[in-house]
Amino acid sequence: MPFVAGAALLALAGLPNAAWAAGRPVVVELFTSQSCSSCPPAEALLGELAGAGGDVLPLAFHVTYWNRLNWRDTFSLPEATERQQAYAARLGDGTFTPQIVVDGRRSVVGSRREAVSTAITQARGEREAATPVALAREGGRLAIRLGAGAGTGQILLIGFDPRHETRVARGENAGRTIPQANVVRSVRALGAWTGAARDFSEPLPPGAEAAVIVQAADGRILGAARL
Numbered sequence: 001m002p003f004v005a006g007a008a009l010l011a012l013a014g015l016p017n018a019a020w021a022a023g024r025p026v027v028v029e030l031f032t033s034q035s036c037s038s039c040p041p042a043e044a045l046l047g048e049l050a051g052a053g054g055d056v057l058p059l060a061f062h063v064t065y066w067n068r069l070n071w072r073d074t075f076s077l078p079e080a081t082e083r084q085q086a087y088a089a090r091l092g093d094g095t096f097t098p099q100i101v102v103d104g105r106r107s108v109v110g111s112r113r114e115a116v117s118t119a120i121t122q123a124r125g126e127r128e129a130a131t132p133v134a135l136a137r138e139g140g141r142l143a144i145r146l147g148a149g150a151g152t153g154q155i156l157l158i159g160f161d162p163r164h165e166t167r168v169a170r171g172e173n174a175g176r177t178i179p180q181a182n183v184v185r186s187v188r189a190l191g192a193w194t195g196a197a198r199d200f201s202e203p204l205p206p207g208a209e210a211a212v213i214v215q216a217a218d219g220r221i222l223g224a225a226r227l
Contacts, residue, residue, distance in 0.1 A: 023127065025056055026056050026057070027057050028100060031061050031063055031080065031098065033062060036098065038097065041111040042109075061184050063081045064076045064077070066171075075183050075184075075185065080187070087107065091105075098111055102120055128220075130223050131149040131222045131223030132145075133146055133224060134147075138201075140203065141201050144199070146197060146200075146212075146214065148195060149222070150195060153215050153217070154217075155189065157187075158186065158210065159204070160182050160183055161182070162182060162208060185206045211224065212225055212226075
């Protein structure tokens with residue numbers, strides 16, 4: 001099992017109790033593409049959620065399947081496409097953009113503000129006892145601590161950039177400059193969580209910021225935190 005080096009353990013030990021006690025955020029995942037003319041309103045909505053802070057963790061996953069249409073999304077990741085396909089298999093909605101998946105349970109059109117707001121409100125009311133997750137930066141590494149809890153799931157380390165503005169030269173959005181928030185730059189599985197406490201020391205992922213998600217096999221979010 002990976003272990004946290006001494007300095008990183010001290011960094012985690014110094015986290016306030018609120019980092020554990022406040023509960024986990026609602027995870028809002030936008031599947032999007034710079035080539036999709038319907039996506040900029042959804043990008044704007046995600047940016048508002050990111051700017052509002054609070055108990056929401058918004059993340060923008062840029063898919064690859066639009067890249068064939070005369071413009072390659074500069075942030076597209078195969079892992080984003082694979083993640084959306086996994087949700088399609090679980091939720092039965094297929095893959096489309098812009099799609100928002102809230103807490104791994106609900107799929108809505110990402111530009112429909114009222115539907116997104118309703119899904120977030122419903123997720124807040126359904127949150128189960130969270131798997132405690134805490135993160136601390138220590139030099140060039142990331143210290144991660146998962147507390148004990150009920151259930152099993154996969155641990156994902158996600159690197160993301162808080163903001164970009166992209167000038168799109170070709171395709172459906174040719175000539176537009178699109179503001180983009182919480183753009184996912186990397187997704188890496190750290191292994192399984194089986195209910196026991198675990199500590200990790202990992203290299204900082206690609207991206208200016210980092211988040212950890214613990215997700216059950218059926219898609220439910222069991223725990224989440226960001227730096």
